[in-house]
Each structure stands twice: as C-alpha cells, then as structure tokens.
Amino acid sequence: MIEAKDLSKSYPTTTAVQGVSLHVGPGEVVGVVGPHGAGKTTLLRMLAGLLAPSAGEAIVAGVSTAAQPFRIKSRVGFVSGDQPLPPHPTPRELLIQQGQLQGLSKDVMERRLEDLINTFEMERFAALPCATLTAEQRQRTNLACAFMKDPAVLILDEPTHSLDMLSSRFLHITIRAAREAGLSVLLSSSALGDAESLCDRVVLLHRGRVLDQGTIPEVCGHVGVRSLSDAFLWHLPQLSA
Numbered sequence: 732m733i734e735a736k737d738l739s740k741s742y743p744t745t746t747a748v749q750g751v752s753l754h755v756g757p758g759e760v761v762g763v764v765g766p767h768g769a770g771k772t773t774l775l776r777m778l779a780g781l782l783a784p785s786a787g788e789a790i791v792a793g794v795s796t797a798a799q800p801f802r803i804k805s806r807v808g809f810v811s812g813d814q815p816l817p818p819h820p821t822p823r824e825l826l827i828q829q830g831q832l833q834g835l836s837k838d839v840m841e842r843r844l845e846d847l848i849n850t851f852e853m854e855r856f857a858a859l860p861c862a863t864l865t866a867e868q869r870q871r872t873n874l875a876c877a878f879m880k881d882p883a884v885l886i887l888d889e890p891t892h893s894l895d896m897l898s899s900r901f902l903h904i905t906i907r908a909a910r911e912a913g914l915s916v917l918l919s920s921s922a923l924g925d926a927e928s929l930c931d932r933v934v935l936l937h938r939g940r941v942l943d944q945g946t947i948p949e950v951c952g953h954v955g956v957r958s959l960s961d962a963f964l965w966h967l968p969q970l971s972a
C-alpha cells in the first residue's frame with residue numbers, strides 16, 4: 732500500500748512537488764498524469780525511497796519515507812521508462828545480482844529466476860549482453876529485476892516511454908497481472924491513453940500540485956466534461972485566475 736500525506740520536494744530554484752497526498756490500495760492501479768515538468772518523476776522517486784522529501788511523509792509497503800527511506804528501496808519494484816542497463820552483464824546476470832542483493836537463498840533465487848525469465852518471455856535474450864538488447868527487451872529486463880524483489884508495491888515512471896504498440900501491450904498485460912496478484916501499482920504518464928486504459932484512479936498533477944484525483948468518471952464529472960484531457964484543460968485557467 733502507498734499512503735502519501737502532504738509530500739513536497741523543493742530545490743533552490745523551484746518546488747517540484749507541493750503538498751501531494753494520495754493513496755494506492757492493494758490490487759489497485761493509480762496513474763499520476765501530467766505534462767512534462769509536472770513533478771511526476773520527483774513524486775515517484777520520493778515514493779520509491781530514492782529521493783528524500785523536503786516535507787510531508789509517505790508510508791510505502793509499511794515503511795515510512797521519513798523514518799527509513801532506504802528500506803523502501805528493497806521493498807518496492809521501481810522501473811523508469813528510460814532506465815539504462817549496464818552494457819556488459821546479461822539479463823540473467825542482472826537478475827542473479829538483484830536476488831543476491833535481496834539476500835535470497837540459492838533455491839528461491841533459482842526458482843524465481845526461471846519463473847521470471849519465463850513470465851517475461853526473456854529466453855531468447857537472457858544470455859546476451861545488455862548492450863545488444865532492444866528497448867522492449869531492456870524494459871522486460873528492468874521489470875523482471877523489479878519483480879525479483881517480490882514487491883508488494885510497483886512504481887512505474889513513464890513505463891511505456893520508448894515502447895511501440897506491441898511492447899506496450901505486453902506492459903499493460905503485466906500491470907493487469909500485478910493488480911490481480913494484489914500489488915499496489917502507481918504509474919506516471921504524460922500520455923492520457925495509458926491512464927485511461929489501465930488505471931482504477933488518476934491523480935492530475937500540474938506544477939507540482941494535485942489538480943484533482945479520483946476515478947476517470949469522477950474527475951470528468953467534477954468539472955462536467957467528457958474526457959480526461961478536457962478535465963485537465965479545464966483546471967488550467969483556474970490556476971492562473
């Protein structure tokens with residue numbers, strides 16, 4: 732589960748995230764939606780334990796960002812759409828490394844390794860150096876590494892970035908399976924289509940602030956429009972008024 736309360740992140744020249752509160756329950760997919768620079772990456776990195784908040788607190792997979800931010804890292808599967816991989820190791824080697832970091836026993840590691848290579852259909856490329864992989868194969872490898880932690884929470888920053896239609900379909904299937912398995916999934920997207928087809932609820936973010944949140948019908952209904960993009964656009968003049 733993710734429970735964020737008044738989370739903020741300030742830099743000397745800008746406030747990237749301002750007072751964001753949100754909730755993601757088990758078996759729920761929530762999308763943080765907003766344009767470039769809205770604060771999506773900053774928010775997700777704080778929730779993944781990769782960045783310390785300037786104010787506010789979040790409980791993620793039972794761990795507080797305020798008390799033990801770095802314990803969150805080992806409990807959360809975090810994947811960013813443009814996450815590079817080291818060029819020389821193979822996906823199989825990276826998965827083993829991840830399992831060792833988690834302190835998995837040899838038996839559990841081997842079982843999980845074979846399961847993940849099978850689930851993410853990595854057989855054809857699991858033994859190739861990462862430098863030779865396509866964008867889709869890199870994304871499958873990053874996802875498999877995230878699942879090596881057997882996480883209760885999955886945080887995906889722009890997960891369809893650089894994927895084509897077929898690869899995106901695979902990602903959608905993976906996210907739906909994670910939801911079925913009871914994981915809490917938080918993803919960010921600047922493309923509204925991902926949110927519309929995947930998310931149980933959305934959080935509209937702009938200039939670091941939440942404009943609105945709820946199911947898509949709720950967010951549209953609050954302002955009397957029919958589409959998520961119209962709902963987003965409705966809020967903009969209100970901000971400058």
Ligand SMILES: Nc1ncnc2c1ncn2[C@@H]1O[C@H](COP(=O)(O)OP(=O)(O)OP(=O)(O)O)[C@@H](O)[C@H]1O
Nearest residue numbers: 742745746747766767768769770771772773774921
């Ligand atoms: N380390 C940093 N130092 C200073 N400003 C930063 C830093 N990281 C992010 N920002 C600023 O915070 C704001 C939010 O950035 P962030 O990357 O979180 O947005 P985003 O919604 O993920 O955008 P994009 O879709 O382009 O990745 C931007 O104005 C950005 O320039």
